[in-house]
Amino acid sequence: MRIPGEDFMTKQVLVIEDEPNIAEAISFILSREGWKVSIHSSGTTAVQAVHDVSPDVLILDVMLPGKSGYDILQDLRSSDATRALPVLMLTARGQKTDRELAQRLGVNRFMTKPFSNTEMLSNLRELVGG
């Protein structure tokens, strides 16, 4: 029997989320599965945080103070270092146009808040292992 999270022990995830409670929930879920989780709450310094942490996968909120998730994604995609970084986007504004915009900008997964924990986990697994 396989120990859950065993394969991902070394995987690093960066969560950019300004709502502390949500960040805490994600952090708890992922840590329990063996992920290494970093939390960042500011939009303005998010790109820097990505470069600092160099995560295997990024969870990105859209509505962030200072800089929106879309802008951050655009910046990441225009930089060589982060072009291939898998990004899972979370938004509370789950409208069709938001999803389309995110996809145009090169998002890998797009989820609407509130989300299912297991769904997020499987998405993340696909992004890193898949």
Place this chain on the structure above:
Amino acid sequence: MLTFNTLVVVCFLYVVLLFLVAFGADKRARRSKVRFLSTPMIYTLSLSVYCTAWTFYGAVGYAARSGLEFVTIYLGPTLVMIGWWWFLRKLVRVGRSQRVTSIADLVSSRYGKSNLLGVLVTLIAVVGTTPYIALQLQSVTLSFAVFARDRSAGWAVPDLEQTAIWVAGGLALFTILFGTRNLDVNERHHGVVTAIAVEAVVKLVALLAVGIFVVWGIGGGPQGIAAAMDQVIQDAPEGAWAMQGGRWVGLTFLSAAAFLTLPRMFQVLVVENVNERQLAMASWAFPLYLFLMSLFVIPIAVVGLSLMPAGENPDLFVLTLPLYFEQDGLAMLSFLGGFSSATSMVIVASIALSTMVSNHIIMPIWLSTRLSGAAEYGDARQILLAARRLSIGAILALGYFYYRLSGGGAALAAIGLISFAGVAQVLPAMAGGLFWRGASRSGAVAGLVTGFAIWAYTLFLPSFGEAGVMSASVLANGPWGIEALRPQALFGVDGLDPVVHALFWSLILNCVVFVFISLMSFPSPLERLQAAQFVNVLDHTSSARGRSFNAATSEDLLVMAQQIMGAEQAQAWFQSQAEQQGKQGYLPDTTPDFIARLERELSGLVGTATAHAMIAQILGGATVSVDDLLAVADETQQMLEQTSLMEAKQEELATTARQLSDVNEKLTQLSIQKDAFLSQISHELRTPMTSIRAFSEILRDGGADDPEAAARHASIIHDESVRLTRLLDDLLDLSVLENGQVQLYPKREAVRTVLDRALAATSSVIDQEKVHIHRNRSDEGIALYTDTDRLAQVFINLISNAAKYCDAKGKRLAIRVRERGGELQVDFVDNGSGVPLESQSMIFEKFSRLSDQAAAGGAGLGLAICREIMDKLGGSITYLPGQSGGAFRVTLPVRARLHQTDNPHAQINHL
């Protein structure tokens, strides 16, 4: 003893008397004392120009030959006069409103101011009237001759031709003197008309006197006359006194038609008419005049036939009977009656004809030889007067020569009816023009030409006798032996009296052609305008709207008008027109109205067509541009009205469209705002729900191993649920406020009490955040009358905001209360960093939660709600910049006017 010299002297004195009457009347008219002159009585008497020497002398002769038939000549006019309400009233109204100067002018004006028609009618009138004038000359000459005959003592047999020349010359002089004296706009001749009225009385009195003398003096009273009459009927040739139905009806109709169309009758009936009261009186008085004129005709004829020697000319019984019975005075009176009849007819006819000839023939020719421009009209007035005088001379000369050529005699006596039939050809065009809008110029021309040609062929030319224009063989067998074209039996219609035959064919074909061509043709806009004006003259009396010209300066028009109306008169007229327009000086604006009036003024002098042409020349021929005509033509005016109606509708539609697009834009805006708002709401709702869901799933899946962590997770779920509930409460609150559905419960309370309550409600957060509150309770005694619960809500919001968002270490909140100018001010000032300048304008908008304070939570609806509440309470809430920290000021009038009404924001953002 009546000598020739006496006769000449009496005659001369009579003419002098007429001169004086005419002169006096003219003078009175000039002094504008026209009241007497325009009485219905004078008008009625002037109509007696219908009774010429032909009727004065000739009626008796007619009765002697054909019995009762002579009355048809009077019955026709009687019917026309008593039917004035139907026809004459309209004719006279048209004549006045259009300033018609002659019958030619009327027809020309009706059919689009066509000069061709003017010329045609003028020609018909001249051809029809000239023999008639000759007839008058003949009768005067004959009556002179009667006196010359049988009287050897001192009587040289006068040269008849010389008498005729003298008479013609004298008449020409009189007519020129009084007929062309006043070249005024009305074309009315008060002097002439008054003189003619005097003559009318003379001829009536003369005939009545002779009649009374004959009946009671020599005839033995009515019984004697009746007996003599029966005798005469027995002696008369078979059928002479029988009533011939065709002639009776035909001649009655003919005299009625001629009464309307004879140029001289039109002159006195229409042109000289001043008002309709004249017509009302004439409607019965003139038939009465005719009745009296014919009352003694048969007695005189009967007595003459039975008492006078055989072979005596019955045409002169009126004169010869008194002479025979040695009644010289009566004979003299009778002579003057005949003389009056002849002269009045000649005078009026030549005035009427000269007006027509000068206006429709001479002036157009003269005009066409000129180049356009006002300066060319330098001598127009003189030319016009000269043309009139020349025409009068020419017409009388024509009459004289006709008299000489025809050699007098029986041929001339028949000319009366022939002349009637000729001028009657104008009737279809005239009557059709008055009553039928569809009557067109082409139709009128064609009808006139047809009728005139048939009249000439069947009646006029044959009247010259077999030695005249038509040979006996043509009369008997038709031209080139074509029987159907025999002049007096056209198309094989045989056995009709020649006059009735000619009248029948000429008028029938005239009418048929006139109607047919009218139906076929398409009139010009100007023509249609005139048609509408004529036909509807009784409906509306306002004058026609003219065309609009901007090209012509009124100076040009003044220059032209001066030369036609005379300088002084033209200037006065122009000045009055300018005054009417509210302008000083002599130059009014060339408005369509002004042009129309000027044209009417001028048409009184030179005729409609000529005036029109003159103005057209001045105006550079721009007269009949489509747009100008569209503006005036009655039918097109209706079209215009419709068009403008449609334009108005179109504009209305455009306005509606604009409004719709405005509304649409607003709706789109609203929709965008609503979308944004919904998106915001969605975000605000989903955020706490995300935490709740995530942690509840964690709990469901077993939860954290660490009980402390598990408890924390549960409390997060609880907090987020509370946040969610509060958000929904706020949303509902805001929605209610914005929709104006909020009910206010005002009560009297001191500010202090309200603040106390607010602080009590926020005590937990104050304690939690360790905020130090500064109050000056002594300032807070101000009493309010407002919904203090709502005000407390605002205070609570502000206090908790300060507690939550103040970023100072030792949080302090100062609450200051004061009254300024009837206004209560409550300031909430904390010692934090406050709201950055760029955000200050946004903090009262919904969900404007400042980004860098996001972590502190809150839906960002609080300040928006505060603003709505203060708005409802009649006060306001503002951010106070430049304080030691974050500062909000609540302002409220001490005597608040509470707003229960809808808030303008409500329509946009309600949920």
Place this chain on the structure above:
Amino acid sequence: MRTPREPLFLARQSYRKRRIEDAARLLPLLGVILFLLPLMVGGEVGSMRLAYVFTAWFLLIFSAGILSFFLGQNLDQDASGEDTGRPESSGGIDKTSDDTRRL
């Protein structure tokens, strides 16, 4: 004495006027008929027929006189019709105002 009551039907005046106008229009027709009648009787013209024609004629004149008396009343406003060079002011019988004025 009772004061005369106001006429109940105020349009009576104008109604009467219109009927008089009708009569004025019909009068020439009557004239035509009267003058055509002698034709129905053949033969020579005697003093009887002469008397008839003149009597009919006089009757017509008399009727026209009576009608013209009534019609002429309606033309009062036109009495000042001597033109003063301003055609707008001449002519024009305002029927309604005329009626009301004389009520």
